[in-house]
Amino acid sequence: MFKIIAKEKLTPVIDCLRVEAPALAKKAKAGQFVIIRVDEVGERIPLTLADWDAKEGTITLVAMEVGTSTRKLGLLKAGDMLTNLVGPLGLPSDIEKFGTVICVGGGVGIAPIHPIARSLRQAGNKVISIIGARNKDLLFWEDKMKKVSDELIVTTDDGSYAAKGLVTEPLKAKLEGGKIDRVIAIGPAVMMKFCSITTKPFNVPTIVSLNSIMVDGTGMCGCCRISVGGKTKFACVDGPDFDGHQVDWNIAFDRQKVYLKEEKESLDKWESCQCSK
Amino acid sequence: MEEKPKSKINLNRVEMPRQDPKVRAHNYKEVALGYTDEMVKEEASRCIQCPKRMCVSGCPVNVDIPEFIKAVREGDMPEAVKILKSKNALPAICGRVCPQETQCEAVCTLAKKNAPIAIGRIERYVADWDLGNKEKRSPTELPPPTGKKVAVIGSGPAGLVCAADLAKLGHKVTMYEALHTAGGVLMYGIPEFRLPKKVVQAEVDYVKSLGVDVQLDSVMGKLATVDELLANKFDAVFLGTGAGLPMFLDIPGENLNGVYSANEFLTRVNLMKAYLFPDYDTPIKIGKKVAVIGGGNVAMDSARCALRLGADEVYIVYRRSRTELPARHEEVENAEEEGIIFKFLTNPKQIIGDDKSWVKSMECFEMELGEPDASGRRRPVVKPGSEFIIDVDVVVVALGTTPNPLIPSTTKGLDITKHGTVVADEQTGKTVKDRVWAGGDVVTGAATVISAMGAGKRAAASIDAFLKK
Numbered sequence: 001m002f003k004i005i006a007k008e009k010l011t012p013v014i015d016c017l018r019v020e021a022p023a024l025a026k027k028a029k030a031g032q033f034v035i036i037r038v039d040e041v042g043e044r045i046p047l048t049l050a051d052w053d054a055k056e057g058t059i060t061l062v063a064m065e066v067g068t069s070t071r072k073l074g075l076l077k078a079g080d081m082l083t084n085l086v087g088p089l090g091l092p093s094d095i096e097k098f099g100t101v102i103c104v105g106g107g108v109g110i111a112p113i114h115p116i117a118r119s120l121r122q123a124g125n126k127v128i129s130i131i132g133a134r135n136k137d138l139l140f141w142e143d144k145m146k147k148v149s150d151e152l153i154v155t156t157d158d159g160s161y162a163a164k165g166l167v168t169e170p171l172k173a174k175l176e177g178g179k180i181d182r183v184i185a186i187g188p189a190v191m192m193k194f195c196s197i198t199t200k201p202f203n204v205p206t207i208v209s210l211n212s213i214m215v216d217g218t219g220m221c222g223c224c225r226i227s228v229g230g231k232t233k234f235a236c237v238d239g240p241d242f243d244g245h246q247v248d249w250n251i252a253f254d255r256q257k258v259y260l261k262e263e264k265e266s267l268d269k270w271e272s273c274q275c276s277k
Numbered sequence: 278m279e280e281k282p283k284s285k286i287n288l289n290r291v292e293m294p295r296q297d298p299k300v301r302a303h304n305y306k307e308v309a310l311g312y313t314d315e316m317v318k319e320e321a322s323r324c325i326q327c328p329k330r331m332c333v334s335g336c337p338v339n340v341d342i343p344e345f346i347k348a349v350r351e352g353d354m355p356e357a358v359k360i361l362k363s364k365n366a367l368p369a370i371c372g373r374v375c376p377q378e379t380q381c382e383a384v385c386t387l388a389k390k391n392a393p394i395a396i397g398r399i400e401r402y403v404a405d406w407d408l409g410n411k412e413k414r415s416p417t418e419l420p421p422p423t424g425k426k427v428a429v430i431g432s433g434p435a436g437l438v439c440a441a442d443l444a445k446l447g448h449k450v451t452m453y454e455a456l457h458t459a460g461g462v463l464m465y466g467i468p469e470f471r472l473p474k475k476v477v478q479a480e481v482d483y484v485k486s487l488g489v490d491v492q493l494d495s496v497m498g499k500l501a502t503v504d505e506l507l508a509n510k511f512d513a514v515f516l517g518t519g520a521g522l523p524m525f526l527d528i529p530g531e532n533l534n535g536v537y538s539a540n541e542f543l544t545r546v547n548l549m550k551a552y553l554f555p556d557y558d559t560p561i562k563i564g565k566k567v568a569v570i571g572g573g574n575v576a577m578d579s580a581r582c583a584l585r586l587g588a589d590e591v592y593i594v595y596r597r598s599r600t601e602l603p604a605r606h607e608e609v610e611n612a613e614e615e616g617i618i619f620k621f622l623t624n625p626k627q628i629i630g631d632d633k634s635w636v637k638s639m640e641c642f643e644m645e646l647g648e649p650d651a652s653g654r655r656r657p658v659v660k661p662g663s664e665f666i667i668d669v670d671v672v673v674v675a676l677g678t679t680p681n682p683l684i685p686s687t688t689k690g691l692d693i694t695k696h697g698t699v700v701a702d703e704q705t706g707k708t709v710k711d712r713v714w715a716g717g718d719v720v721t722g723a724a725t726v727i728s729a730m731g732a733g734k735r736a737a738a739s740i741d742a743f744l745k746k
Contacts, residue, residue, distance in 0.1 A: 023500055023501070024500065027499065027500060027501075037457060041550075041556065041557045041558055042558050043549070043558040043559045044457075044549070044559075068558050069558060083457075084457040084493070084494050085494060086455065086457070086494040086495070086496060087496070087499065087500075088499055088500075089496065089499060215541060215544050215545065215549065215559075216455070216456060216544065218455050218496055218521070218681065218683060219521070219522055219681055219682075219683070220465075220521040220522065220523070220540055220544070220681065221523065221538060221540045221541035221544050222523050222525070222537075222538040222540065222541055223537075223541045225532055226532070227532055232525065232527075232531070232532060237682075237683075250634075251532050251634075254533075254534055254633075254634035255532070255534060257534070258534045258535075258562065259560045259562075262554065262555075262560030263560070265555055265560075266554070266555045266558055266560065269555045
């Protein structure tokens with residue numbers, strides 16, 4: 001059992017939890033993820049690390065409430081326990097001095113891009129960050145991102161805050177404006193795909209972080225397999241970072257939809273149980 | 278008092294009652310129901326207590342089989358338990374999943390008459406009696422603590438036995454498990470109807486009762502490396518990390534929706550209890566027509582789970598013939614009785630998807646058997662132009678597993694084979710790395726529960742000898 005030290009709602013549907021996990025916090029690196037189980041009947045779900053504090057012995061997780069597990073997570077308060085927490089899993093992001101890098105965070109992907117931007121800046125890179133959300137209410141961590149970036153650009157799809165448009169627009173403008181050595185994009189799969197398409201003509205190495213459906217998260221089941229450069233890879237142990245230009249996005253999209261029907265059934269059941277409580 | 282064997286040898290092996298196939302194909306209750314008191318006495322009485330004791334050498338952990346059977350015959354269950362458990366820490370598990378027909382029972386004197394003593398069934402009876410009569414157990418006497426600390430990585434059969442033996446010798450053992458439940462393949466792999474999870478849990482609890490500290494949710498190699506364990510706290514490390522990495526066929530269509538590795542399929546069903554969805558949150562796709570590729574025990578388990586989930590038809594697709602099936606005969610028979618359809622001499626060419634990327638069929642070759650290969654089995658050869666289509670909506674790939682590279686890739690100084698297994702001395706489990714032992718599937722590649730237990734046991738003895746130096 002892992003104690004939740006603090007919990008806040010970043011937006012009405014995005015939760016931020018600080019969890020006690022000293023051994024894990026000591027080993028965590030940018031780009032890695034954990035697997036959690038909210039209760040004894042819960043699924044094992046992967047969440048990319050949003051932050052950690054080795055001294056304090058805590059890690060920070062950010063999740064958007066979309067299904068049964070994340071809805072349950074949203075109900076937990078400081079002092080409550082997470083039933084299971086395992087990590088750090090996956091390979092850390094490549095952090096070295098590349099030159100000028102662009103970190104793109106879309107929606108809940110702003111959380112995992114944050115430690116990567118911070119590490120890249122600490123490694124001596126010039127970091128340009130672009131964060132975007134569907135609307136103002138879904139945007140978070142603008143201040144935290146500002147602190148770890150040399151330049152921060154904010155977009156909302158509907159223009160309810162900052163620049164109206166998708167993250168790919170300022171991304172393209174920046175690529176046209178000067179030499180960019182690397183792009184890291186984290187967010188919804190469709191956003192990562194279009195970021196990769198945007199950077200391709202400029203030949204800029206582009207890294208995406210795939211949040212596939214997983215069970216064990218240690219290479220045991222192959223549930224998270226994807227195709228990269230024509231080869232089958234496991235997101236949990238070969239990733240989660242991959243070359244966005246090599247990812248077969250069609251397979252990635254299809255495999256995310258395997259349990260759509262069951263996910264709805266599970267959520268409907270959970271909601272009706274919550275109502276009768 | 279020595280009972281003389283009856284002059285006429287009884288060749289009527291006592292059958293163990295099983296659930297009706299039509300009923301059990303729709304439930305997860307144990308298939309084999311176990312002997313009654315009368316049955317076990319009758320079967321135990323058939324043992325002629327021959328002096329050759331071939332059964333003992335046929336057992337990977339050398340259980341004193343004639344002695345415990347004699348105790349059963351005499352109705353002295355506590356004595357039978359004592360004899361059994363002195364060599365085998367997990368008899369309730371072995372009595373269910375050991376391939377006795379190729380081990381102790383294969384070399385039984387009565388096997389020549391096609392009526393070997395049903396050693397496994399008697400073992401199961403004794404172990405279940407023990408689990409049901411815990412209050413009659415005399416507590417295991419532990420020696421004073423030696424002050425030595427051992428880390429056991431992996432809580433499957435090898436790790437459990439190694440940990441139990443070391444704890445009984447007075448060493449302080451910490452056992453690390455990556456998943457949220459201890460037991461390894463016994464929990465995530467072998468289904469409830471073959472090995473009830475409460476039996477596994479009881480055996481894990483027994484190991485804990487010996488003072489073993491079980492740390493769940495701990496992926497070693499990530500949370501701490503073997504070198505860190507050795508540097509910080511532990512005098513020795515045992516690697517019992519198993520063979521957890523699934524093999525795929527590398528054919529077109531393998532990433533379609535509806536294609537599972539057997540590991541994923543079984544983990545969802547057994548560990549995550551997807552068969553109880555939506556009461557448990559983890560879903561699984563329930564196919565109408567399911568093809569399981571492979572012919573081992575894992576393939577049988579997958580096929581029988583698919584049937585219990587509610588599939589209309591389940592096929593075992595195997596490239597050789599019935600004779601070469603690597604699965605236990607008993608499990609093949611169980612699967613057939615339940616209605617699993619065997620497609621022998623059949624090998625997949627590709628898996629075909631619909632316009633939404635879901636499996637809709639599988640194209641297969643017919644095979645024929647050629648010359649024997651390195652394994653001594655006749656090599657299956659494709660019959661040219663024999664392609665045919667079977668309609669399926671779920672495919673489970675059960676071709677075997679290889680060791681997880683997490684530990685090998687993060688531990689300096691281990692000797693790793695090209696198959697990814699860790700090189701260790703067969704007798705002692707000692708690796709080439711100082712203070713590190715290994716045993717079970719991580720050394721041998723995917724094998725049996727009992728061989729892993731044997732390796733855990735031998736390693737524990739070797740570690741103990743080292744710690745006492």
